[in-house]
Amino acid sequence: MTARVGVVTFPGSLDDGDAARAVRVAGGEAVRLWHGDADLHGVDAVVLPGGFSYGDYLRTGAIARFAPVMESIIDGARGGLPVLGICNGFQILCEAHLLPGALTRNSHLHFRNRDQWLRVHAASTAWTNSFEADQEILVPLKSGEGRYVADAATLDELAATGRIVATYLRGNPNGSERDIAGVTNEAGNVVGLMPHPEHAIEALTGPSLDGLGFFTSILKHLAGAPA
Template sequence: MKVGVVTFPGSLDDRDAARAVRIAGGEAVRLWHADSDLHGVDAVVLPGGFSYGDYLRCGAIARFAPVMESIKKAASNGLPVLGICNGFQILCEAHLLPGALTRNQHLRFRNREQWVRVESSATAWTGDYQDGQEIYILIKNGEGCFVADEETLDMLEDNGQIVARYVHGNPNGSMRDIAAIRNEAGNVVGIMPHPEHAVEALTGPSLDGLGFFTSVLKHLSGGSEKE
């Protein structure tokens, strides 16, 4: 299975995401921000970093990249898309996910290991986890505070669209401790922590992030996400 990893000007974690795909057993395909061709990939990862220098707002310029027009169209037809950190911000700016990511409440960049509880395994990216499972992965963000109006937050709760929450401390002030959300169909997921940095013992705080990448490969190979 081929998983595309987009590189924007300012991307930092595209190579890490591609490595995670390979460790999980998939083929990583490099996608360039200015190229609208998705090259036949079966899924897409929008990696962390500072796309276009985070000018205006994080992800605000990246949403207009030619590759994003193709991704938006493909996502509406079921293409699995994972946005990590800056990728999550881009998904919100592109209106593929609701809400927004704003400055951390303490107004400091936060870089540390973090416990996260998986709230929904019923997505293309989390099928290898159990609901309620706590995983230990890395966060590194300055604008990681998820915000939305109460109506939207209630909708996310009621529809089971909250994919993960921070536990044992909220590192950035995200409303309702939200660390990750999904769209209604479950094929598009945005997560602020970095699962791609927790896929091998040598470099990660754990192997707990690998499940995001093995999940999508199983989903693509014929398995379906949990109901």
């Protein structure tokens, strides 16, 4: 049976269509989910896409965290539902306390839009099992509030428990603590990533095909998950 991956659309989402396409290119069925609908329609996993949910008012992701769909996603994630938050989606996951830390204004106070090298560290999560540990990948980055911050104890714990998913290579684009580009929860089912893997799935439009690994990973994970 084809895995069904939900892609949420919030007011201000920009990359929901791209995320849905990435799911389809990987071989899954993309199911569009609406922010105002708490029903997840039986999906096997969820992607929170990039964009500017609710206009980024208050703080990035702060209003989206309270959307009806997020109530079901939070409950599902705590029960093992795989969830990937990309850029604004990562911000929402932090606001929802599904991931530690916060995403703040880039340290240089400028928007950054560029192809970014990453090193994948945690290659055993639901969203990264198609990669090798320490693999270097190239995916687009586009954000003005992408600086990952957390207290020293949290950063130490993330490093010690293998929960840093990826770090920036060849230059830190936003001042993130310890060059962190993505983290995971303890169970490995929830992942937040600031760069955009959904924009690196086809040779025609991406700087590489490296982003596709995040979407093939979830299909592999679901195929091996117990019924």
